[in-house]
Amino acid sequence: MASSHKHNSDKDTGSSALKNTQAWTRLTELHADMAGTHMRDLFAADPKRFQRFTVSAGGILYDYSKNLIDKEVIAALCDLAKERGLERRTTAMFSGDIINTTEKRAVLHTALRNRSNAKIFVDGHNVMPDVMDVLARMRTFTDKVRSGEWTGCTGKPIRSIVNIGIGGSDLGPYMATEALKPYAKDDLDLHFVSNVDGTHISEALKKVDYETCLFVVVSKTFTTQETLANAHSARDWLMAQCGGDESAIARHFVAVSTNAQQVSDFGIDTDNMFGFWDWVGGRFSLWSAVGLSLALAIGMDNFEDMLAGAHEMDQHFRTAPFEKNMPVLMGMLGVWYRNFFGTSSQVIAPYDQYLHRFPAYLQQLEMESNGKSVDLDGNRVDYETCPVIWGEPGTNGQHAFFQLLHQGTQFIPADFILPVKTHNPVNDQHRLLAANCFSQTEAMMRGKTAGEAADELRVAGYGEDEVEALVPFKVFEGNRPTSTLLLDVLDPKTLGALIALYEHKVFVQGVVWGLNSFDQWGVELGKQLAKTIADELDSGLTVSSHDDSTNGLMNAWLQGQGD
Ligand code: G6Q
Numbered sequence: 001m002a003s004s005h006k007h008n009s010d011k012d013t014g015s016s017a018l019k020n021t022q023a024w025t026r027l028t029e030l031h032a033d034m035a036g037t038h039m040r041d042l043f044a045a046d047p048k049r050f051q052r053f054t055v056s057a058g059g060i061l062y063d064y065s066k067n068l069i070d071k072e073v074i075a076a077l078c079d080l081a082k083e084r085g086l087e088r089r090t091t092a093m094f095s096g097d098i099i100n101t102t103e104k105r106a107v108l109h110t111a112l113r114n115r116s117n118a119k120i121f122v123d124g125h126n127v128m129p130d131v132m133d134v135l136a137r138m139r140t141f142t143d144k145v146r147s148g149e150w151t152g153c154t155g156k157p158i159r160s161i162v163n164i165g166i167g168g169s170d171l172g173p174y175m176a177t178e179a180l181k182p183y184a185k186d187d188l189d190l191h192f193v194s195n196v197d198g199t200h201i202s203e204a205l206k207k208v209d210y211e212t213c214l215f216v217v218v219s220k221t222f223t224t225q226e227t228l229a230n231a232h233s234a235r236d237w238l239m240a241q242c243g244g245d246e247s248a249i250a251r252h253f254v255a256v257s258t259n260a261q262q263v264s265d266f267g268i269d270t271d272n273m274f275g276f277w278d279w280v281g282g283r284f285s286l287w288s289a290v291g292l293s294l295a296l297a298i299g300m301d302n303f304e305d306m307l308a309g310a311h312e313m314d315q316h317f318r319t320a321p322f323e324k325n326m327p328v329l330m331g332m333l334g335v336w337y338r339n340f341f342g343t344s345s346q347v348i349a350p351y352d353q354y355l356h357r358f359p360a361y362l363q364q365l366e367m368e369s370n371g372k373s374v375d376l377d378g379n380r381v382d383y384e385t386c387p388v389i390w391g392e393p394g395t396n397g398q399h400a401f402f403q404l405l406h407q408g409t410q411f412i413p414a415d416f417i418l419p420v421k422t423h424n425p426v427n428d429q430h431r432l433l434a435a436n437c438f439s440q441t442e443a444m445m446r447g448k449t450a451g452e453a454a455d456e457l458r459v460a461g462y463g464e465d466e467v468e469a470l471v472p473f474k475v476f477e478g479n480r481p482t483s484t485l486l487l488d489v490l491d492p493k494t495l496g497a498l499i500a501l502y503e504h505k506v507f508v509q510g511v512v513w514g515l516n517s518f519d520q521w522g523v524e525l526g527k528q529l530a531k532t533i534a535d536e537l538d539s540g541l542t543v544s545s546h547d548d549s550t551n552g553l554m555n556a557w558l559q560g561q562g563d
Contacts, residue, residue: 016382017514018084018381018383018512018513018514019382019383021080021083021084022079022083023076023077023079023080023082023083024080026076026079027073027076027077027080027336027340028340030072030073030076031336031340031341034068034069034070034073035341037068038478038479039066039067039068039445039446039478039479039481040445040446040447040478040479042068042070043065043445046070049065050063050065052065052071053065053067053069053074055320055324055325055326055329057312057313057316057320057326057497058309058312058313058316058493058494058496058497058498058500058501059309059487059488059489059491059493059494059497060326060485060486060487060488060494060497060498060501061485061486062326062329062330062483062484062485063483063484063485063486064329064330064333064483066441066442066444066445066481066482066483066484067333067336067413067481067482067483068336068341068479068481069333069336073336074323074329074332075323077329077332077333077335077336078322078323078328078332080332080335080512081322081328081331081332081508081511081512082322084511084512084514085511086322086328086508086511086512089507089511090317090318090507090511093107093108093110093507094110094120094314094318095120095121096108096111096120096121096122096127096279099516099518100281100516100518100519101376101516102516102519102521103278103518103519105278105279105518106122106279107279107281107284107518108120108122108127108277108279108280109280109281109284109285109287109288109503110311110314111127111128111131111279112131112276112280112287112288112307113287113307113308113310113311113314113496113500114128114131114311114314115307115308115311116311122277122279127277127279130277134274134275134276134288134289135300135304137274138274138289138292138295138300138303139300141254141274141292142292142295142296142299142300142303143300145158145214145296146185146188146296146299150214150251151251152210152211152212152213152214152248152251152252153211153242153245153247153248153251153252154211156211156212157212158188158212158213158214159187159188159189159208159209159212159213160188160189160190160191160207160208160209160212160213160214161188161189161190161191161213161214161216161293161296161297162191162192162193162204162205162208162213162214162215162216162234163190163191163192163193163216163218163293164193164194164201164215164216164217164218164227164230164231164234165192165194165216165217165218165219165227165256165290166194166195166224166226166227167194167224167282167283167364167368167523168220168281168282168283168284168285168290168364169218169219169220169224169227169256169282169285169290170192170194170218171283171357171360171361171364172283172285172286172290172291172361172499173192173218173286173290173291173292173293173294174192174194174357174361175355175357175358175360175361176286176291176294176306176495176499177190177192177293177294177297177298178354178355178356178357179354179355179357179358179490179495180294180297180298180302180306180354180490180491180492180495181354182354182423183297183298183299183302183491183492184297184298185296185297185298185299188296188297189207189208190293190296190297191204191207191208192293193230193234194226194227194230195226196225196226196229196230198233200230201230201233201234205234205237210237210238210241210242210252213238213252214252214253214254214296215231215234215235215238215252215253215254216254216255216256216292216293216296217231217234217253217254217255217256217257217266217268218255218256218257218290218292218293219255219256219257219259220257220258220259220276220280220282220285220290221257221258221259221262222255222257222258222259222262222263222266223259223262224527225527225530225531225534228266231253231266234253235249235253235266235267238252238253246267249267249268249269250268250269250272253267253268253272254268254272254273254274254292255268255272255273255274256273256274256275256276256288256289256290256292257273257274257275257276258275258276258277258278260273260275274289274292275289276288276289276290281518282520283364283365283368283369284503286499287306287307287310291303291306298492302492303492305491305492305493305496306492306493306495306496307496308493308496309492309493309494309495309496309497309498309500310496310497310499310500311496311500312493312496312497313326313327313496313497313500313501313504314500314504317500317504326501327501327502327503327504327505327507327508328504328508330483330501330502330505330508331504331505331506331507331508331509331512332508332512333413333481333483334346334387334413334505334509335509335512335513337387337413337481338384338385338386338387339383339384341411342384343387343410343411343412343413344384344387344388344410345387345388345389345390345412346366346387346388346389346390346412346413346414346415347390347391347397347405347412347413347414347415348362348389348390348391348414348415348417349391349392349393349394349397349414349415349416349417349440350391350393350394350416350417350418351393351394351395351416351417351418351419351433351434351436351437352393352417352418352419352487352490353393354423354490355393355417355490356392356393358391358417359389359390359391359392361499362389362391362502363389363390365502365503365506366386366389366502366506367386367388367389368520368522368523369386369506369510369515369517369518370385370386370506370509370510370513370515370517371385371386371522372385372386372513372515372516372517373385374515375513375514375515376514376515376516377514381513381514381515383513385509385513385515386509391414391415394416394433394436394437394440395433395436398436398440402440405444405480406443406444406476406480407476407477411479411480411481412480413480413481413482413483414441414444414480414481414482414483415482415483415484415485416437416440416441416482416483416484416485417484417485417487417498418433418434418437418484418485418486418487419486419487419488419489419490419494420486420487420488420489421488421489422489423489423490437484438484440482441482441484443476443478444478444480444481444482445478445479445480445481445482446478447475447476447477447478447479447480448474448475448476448478449475450471450472450475453470453471453474453475454467454471456474457470457471457474485498485501533554536554537554537557537558540558542555542558543555543558
């Protein structure tokens with residue numbers, strides 16, 4: 001609730017602290033210079049540009065040389081991060097300070113993957129023994145299921161896992177399970193059910209056998225409508241299959257939650273519950289027991305390798321100087337384009353089919369974290385914050401939206417992600433994949449001049465009239481920024497580092513924009529609204545309490561139910 005003094009404060013026209021920094025002024029000047037520069041010329045002027053603008057950590061080489069930057073821009077961007085207190089805020093996050101101020105919580109997903117002996121305190125309590133205890137329980141449980149020791153109600157080993165959760169309790173585990181398929185147990189099928197649309201659970205249930213199926217119900221709060229609806233439907237289905245034997249629930253349902261009471265009210269034995277803590281945000285929870293389905297698929301050794309990769313990136317983020325710090329550079333480049341060039345979106349193009357859910361995962365991570373317009377003091381900001389994040393795996397995207405990236409009226413920065421080694425060396429296909437990735441970023445940087453386009457047309461046999469007519473369509477301005485992340489190989493460790501890289505990028509941007517990146521009141525609003533309307537749709541009565549459009553739609557829907 002906004003208090004009146006905030007409306008009257010001069011900060012109300014925007015949290016001008018950001019725009020009042022010296023670095024902001026410097027960047028405004030640098031932007032004016034850079035706006036008239038072509039990257040082709042930057043490359044021509046500096047033969048060491050690749051070496052200068054690449055950094056490696058956690059099995060990832062980050063090439064950001066194909067961006068509209070030079071040494072001065074990078075220095076000024078790092079200065080901006082410093083002026084906004086990034087170092088202090090990073091220490092505060094890693095130390096368990098209450099940086100999620102609206103929910104009065106620490107933000108400690110980094111503790112979940114802390115592989116050092118360092119203690120981490122929340123309210124004077126060292127959380128590391130609790131973290132290790134849950135990891136040990138996950139190991140015991142996953143070993144039992146994977147070895148066949150854990151059996152269903154008729155004594156058969158588990159062959160299918162159905163993860164029921166939504167948002168942070170789905171996107172991370174689903175994305176990582178897809179990404180790490182080469183490490184998964186062959187004879188264990190994984191299914192992820194999130195949507196409240198009954199189609200999602202129905203289609204999953206068609207593929208599993210009740211005797212060999214394990215439902216993993218994942219919900220931090222255990223009150224989320226979609227997850228509870230799907231979990232109830234799964235339980236009803238199990239009961240129908242096994243003749244109503246309630247003792248089957250203990251063999252076929254486990255829960256991951258912070259809410260033991262709700263878990264037990266649902267009917268799941270809390271012995272079969274894996275806990276986590278309120279200092280783990282939903283979209284940062286993959287590293288906790290929320291990753292249980294993933295751990296069942298790939299085993300705890302691989303799961304802990306993923307934690308180790310993330311920890312390596314955490315260490316890099318905490319210790320590398322800003323000019324050599326991958327998450328800082330990535331975050332600040334995003335600020336450069338969003339706030340100085342006015343770009344409104346950012347593309348993610350993984351050149352790896354296993355990463356096909358990565359753009360969707362990042363949509364939540366970035367847009368739920370920094371899709372905000374009020375700063376930490378509750379004042380409306382007077383600058384842009386999170387861009388729209390979108391993307392698809394390459395090469396598919398090339399045959400769809402890349403046209404707009406090459407020749408559209410706006411420029412959209414893009415991250416390209418490519419593993420050096422493939423898990424599937426089929427003929428020469430990995431070489432073709434890499435060639436596509438490299439040639440796209442080169443083309444976006446270089447473009448094609450009218451002269452080059454005309455020469456190509458002449459070589460292809462076109463007459464001069466046709467050349468003249470076609471050239472405008474064949475020109476590519478280029479100068480479109482891309483960054484490339486080369487992964488050694490998409491293994492658990494590198495995936496952990498990659499995810500942690502983006503988490504910290506989001507944190508860096510949140511600090512610069514002065515946001516609380518760790519609450520999500522927009523998501524909470526959706527949870528409330530749907531409940532009210534669901535009750536009204538249940539009553540079956542004509543609805544008149546909303547605006548004319550909503551009344552009309554609800555009444556048309558209600559009428560359709562009776563047909
Ligand atoms: C994530 C969000 C949100 C949340 C889901 C599921 O940061 O808070 O996506 O993860 O709404 O919530 P539960 O895990 O409580 O069911």
